[in-house]
Amino acid sequence: MMFMKKFSLVSPANKVFSLILLLAISISFFTYVFAAAPNPGHNFSAIGGGAAQGDIIYGSAADTLGALAKDTNATRYLSNAGASNNPAWSQINLTNGVSGILTGGNGGTGSGFTAFSGPTTALKTFALPDASATILTDNADVTVAQGGTGLNTLTANNLIVGNGTGNVTFVAPGTSGNVLTSNGTTWSSAAPDVRTVFNQSTANQGAGFAADTYVTGSSVAIPSTGLQVGTRYHMVFEASKTAAGVATPILNVRFGTNGTTADTARCTLTFSAQTAATDTGTFEVWVTFRTIGSGTSAVMQCVGQRRHGASITGFGTLVSQTIKATSAGFDSTVANSIIGVSANGGTSASWTISLVQAELENLP
Numbered sequence: 321m322m323f324m325k326k327f328s329l330v331s332p333a334n335k336v337f338s339l340i341l342l343l344a345i346s347i348s349f350f351t352y353v354f355a356a357a358p359n360p361g362h363n364f365s366a367i368g369g370g371a372a373q374g375d376i377i378y379g380s381a382a383d384t385l386g387a388l389a390k391d392t393n394a395t396r397y398l399s400n401a402g403a404s405n406n407p408a409w410s411q412i413n414l415t416n417g418v419s420g421i422l423t424g425g426n427g428g429t430g431s432g433f434t435a436f437s438g439p440t441t442a443l444k445t446f447a448l449p450d451a452s453a454t455i456l457t458d459n460a461d462v463t464v465a466q467g468g469t470g471l472n473t474l475t476a477n478n479l480i481v482g483n484g485t486g487n488v489t490f491v492a493p494g495t496s497g498n499v500l501t502s503n504g505t506t507w508s509s510a511a512p513d514v515r516t517v518f519n520q521s522t523a524n525q526g527a528g529f530a531a532d533t534y535v536t537g538s539s540v541a542i543p544s545t546g547l548q549v550g551t552r553y554h555m556v557f558e559a560s561k562t563a564a565g566v567a568t569p570i571l572n573v574r575f576g577t578n579g580t581t582a583d584t585a586r587c588t589l590t591f592s593a594q595t596a597a598t599d600t601g602t603f604e605v606w607v608t609f610r611t612i613g614s615g616t617s618a619v620m621q622c623v624g625q626r627r628h629g630a631s632i633t634g635f636g637t638l639v640s641q642t643i644k645a646t647s648a649g650f651d652s653t654v655a656n657s658i659i660g661v662s663a664n665g666g667t668s669a670s671w672t673i674s675l676v677q678a679e680l681e682n683l684p
Contacts, residue, residue: 498511534662556604567668568593569664572663574660578658584650597633604624
C-alpha cells in the first residue's frame with residue numbers, strides 16, 4: 321500500500337484573515353442590535369437634562385419636546401389655554417370649561433335652565449325653608465293655603481270672605497246703608513241689626529185735636545228684622561190747651577201699615593174729663609209686646625200717664641193719672657208695619673203739641 325502525504329489548501333495566513341473578518345462581522349451585529357436609538361427616538365430617561373421636579377413634558381412642535389413648569393398656586397388644573405393651545409395651568413372656567421349639570425347635592429340646581437337675578441353690589445342672603453316648598457311667583461295665582469285668594473282678579477267694592485273649603489267668596493255691598501252681618505256661620509250684606517229706632521216731631525202740631533188725630537212724630541216703623549217678646553215702645557208728648565174743651569182725653573195706640581188713624585187701635589187709654597181752664601201737661605205711653613206672631617198671636621200691654629201743671633183743673637181734675645189696657649190678639653208679622661199714637665181731646669178741644677219723642681227698643 322502506498323501512503324501519500326497529507327496536504328492542506330488553506331494557508332495559515334488565510335486562517336488568520338478569516339478569523340479577523342468573522343470577528344468584525346460579529347462586532348457590527350452586536351453594535352446594531354444593542355446600540356441606543358438615534359435622536360429623536362431615545363426614551364425620556366435618556367434626556368434628564370433641563371427637566372425640574374413637577375414639570376410636565378409635552379410636544380411643543382414637531383419632533384420637539386417642551387416642559388410645562390409646575391404652578392405653585394394651590395388647586396390649578398391643566399388646560400389648553402397656552403399659546404397655540406399648548407398646555408397651561410388654569411382655574412376651572414364655569415362659563416365654558418365644565419360640562420354636565422351640577423346636582424343639588426353638590427350645590428347646584430339640578431337644572432340647566434335656572435337663573436337668578438337681583439343683587440348688584442354686595443352679597444345678599446335669601447332664607448329658604450328647610451323643606452320642599454313652592455316659591456310664590458307672578459306665574460300663578462297665590463292659593464288660599466299660601467295666604468292668597470287663588471284669584472287673579474277682584475270684583476270692585478266686594479269683600480273677600482273665606483268659604484271654609486279652601487276658596488273664597490265675595491260679599492257684594494248690597495243696598496245702601498247695609499252692614500256686614502254674621503249669622504254665626506258666614507257673612508252677608510244686610511240691613512243694620514237695629515236694636516232701637518226713633519222718631520220725633522220738629523214742629524208744633526195744632527191747635528186742634530177736637531177729633532182723633534194722629535200725633536206727628538209718634539210713628540215708628542217696625543224694622544225688617546221684626547219684633548220679639550219684650551220689645552218696648554215708648555212715646556211722650558207735651559201739650560197745652562185753652563179753656564175750651566172739657567171732654568175725656570183719649571189716646572189710641574195704633575198698629576198697622578199706614579201710620580195714620582186708619583191703623584187699628586190696639587190699646588185705648590181713656591183719661592178722666594178735662595175742665596174749662598188753660599193748662600200745660602205731658603202725656604206718656606209705654607207698650608210692651610207680651611207675645612208676637614201671625615194671626616192673633618201678638619198681644620201688647622199698654623200704660624198711659626197724664627201729668628199737668630194746673631193741678632186739679634185744665635187737662636184733668638187729678639194731679640196725675642195712670643191708665644192701663646191690654647190689646648186683643650193681632651198679627652205682628654205684617655211687613656212694613658208701624659206703631660204710633662193718636663190723641664182725641666174731644667169736642668171743642670184746642671190743643672197744641674210742641675214736642676213729641678218716640679222710640680222702639682229691645683228689637684231682635
